[in-house]
Amino acid sequence: MGNERDSSGHRDGAWLPDESPVLCVTADGELLEECARVAAVAGVRLEAVSSFAAAGRAVGGPLLLGADIGDVPPRRPVDTVLVGRAPGRELLWRRAADLGVEHVAELPDAAGWLVDFLGRRQPHASEGVVLGVIGGCGGAGASTTAVLLAGAASARGRTTVLVDGDRMGGGLELWLSDERPSGVSWPDLATASGTINPSELDASLPRVGGLATLSWPVAPSPAPNLPSAAAAGVLDAARRAFELVVVDVGRGREAIEDFAWASDRLLIVVPGRLGSALAAAHLLQELPPVSTAVVARGRMADGVDAERLAATVGAPLAAHVPELRGVAAAAEAGRLLDHARRRAVRRMADEVLDGLAASADGEREGWGMPGARTRRVPRDLVEVR
Numbered sequence: 001m002g003n004e005r006d007s008s009g010h011r012d013g014a015w016l017p018d019e020s021p022v023l024c025v026t027a028d029g030e031l032l033e034e035c036a037r038v039a040a041v042a043g044v045r046l047e048a049v050s051s052f053a054a055a056g057r058a059v060g061g062p063l064l065l066g067a068d069i070g071d072v073p074p075r076r077p078v079d080t081v082l083v084g085r086a087p088g089r090e091l092l093w094r095r096a097a098d099l100g101v102e103h104v105a106e107l108p109d110a111a112g113w114l115v116d117f118l119g120r121r122q123p124h125a126s127e128g129v130v131l132g133v134i135g136g137c138g139g140a141g142a143s144t145t146a147v148l149l150a151g152a153a154s155a156r157g158r159t160t161v162l163v164d165g166d167r168m169g170g171g172l173e174l175w176l177s178d179e180r181p182s183g184v185s186w187p188d189l190a191t192a193s194g195t196i197n198p199s200e201l202d203a204s205l206p207r208v209g210g211l212a213t214l215s216w217p218v219a220p221s222p223a224p225n226l227p228s229a230a231a232a233g234v235l236d237a238a239r240r241a242f243e244l245v246v247v248d249v250g251r252g253r254e255a256i257e258d259f260a261w262a263s264d265r266l267l268i269v270v271p272g273r274l275g276s277a278l279a280a281a282h283l284l285q286e287l288p289p290v291s292t293a294v295v296a297r298g299r300m301a302d303g304v305d306a307e308r309l310a311a312t313v314g315a316p317l318a319a320h321v322p323e324l325r326g327v328a329a330a331a332e333a334g335r336l337l338d339h340a341r342r343r344a345v346r347r348m349a350d351e352v353l354d355g356l357a358a359s360a361d362g363e364r365e366g367w368g369m370p371g372a373r374t375r376r377v378p379r380d381l382v383e384v385r
Contacts, residue, residue: 021045022118024083025052026066031085034107035064041111042118062118065101067092072099081105081114128239129356132165132263133295134249134256134287136270136280136313141297144327144336145269146248147175151340152349154211159243161205161212163235165259166250167226171218173206178334181206185217192230198241201234209337212242231258239264244353256286265356266292267318270309272300277312284314293318293355295348319351 084092183206
């Protein structure tokens with residue numbers, strides 16, 4: 001999926017992330033040598049750094065975390081292995097207990113197991129992008145932007161799923177259709193743990209006009225809690241089933257922890273006012289260190305343009321979508337996706353997706369924040385080694 005080149009020489013689906021190396025974070029030279037030997041036998045590429053701050057990229061695959069590392073983020077990839085050497089056994093197991101990691105490898109004794117682990121868990125080039133969309137301030141229109149972006153990407157021919165990440169938002173499905181399409185919703189998946197079959201997830205999701213959706217249902221009863229492991233497992237399956245996973249993150253702490261931290265890229269939606277940009281700049285400090293860009297939305301205030309707005313936030317400008325008349329009424333009528341065909345929305349989607357493509361191909365710097373940024377996602381429930 002997405003490896004053929006078009007007549008212009010660009011790879012079809014080029015905005016898909018490249019296969020990531022295994023990241024090893026340790027300042028212990030002897031431990032690094034042990035990990036390098038394991039990686040060579042497993043046939044995987046190893047990237048070594050002495051701290052998370054030095055990584056400078058998103059963690060897209062397995063992570064080998066040295067027991068000597070102290071600046072450990074609270075959320076790590078599902079496939080994190082705490083590694084240590086036999087002479088440091090006491091430290092290794094104390095760190096494992098403190099961090100609550102599911103995989104521990106004492107080298108060189110566990111080298112054989114680690115070779116098998118890395119070989120089985122390498123990401124595939126066909127994996128898609130999880131793109132989180134979050135409002136830079138209240139009322140920014142992030143949900144509307146997520147729906148329109150997903151609809152336009154689907155119409156562009158990308159296999160796309162729209163994910164409702166806001167448990168308290170009332171359910172995005174209300175905006176998409178006046179009748180709920182058949183298929184699973186978040187409550188059906190709230191008890192999921194471990195690996196979810198991507199094909200089965202794809203087949204079970206509702207469709208609206210060809211766009212797959214995963215929403216919280218529109219119901220007066222309280223939405224059930226969603227364990228982090230369930231959210232991580234569903235998004236992991238979604239990125240294997242679809243080229244693009246658009247997540248309406250929501251601004252609550254729970255939504256940010258479960259969905260923003262599981263995203264490969266983030267879009268901050270900001271209305272055209274400097275006050276909104278300043279609020280978004282504060283929010284940016286609470287978001288995970290992944291490539292992040294701004295979608296400027298609506299009419300710009302006097303003396304403000306989209307570029308200045310993004311500069312105030314502290315992130316690159318991905319696109320500007322002007323004021324769209326009739327959007328609120330269309331959402332209330334369950335016909336918001338109809339607006340995905342509008343020229344301004346198609347242009348916004350083209351700018352966002354082409355920006356991802358340029359970043360993936362290295363044609364320009366692409367999205368990113370100054371300094372190192374590393375993606376961290378919730379842990380899954382797997383066996384302890």
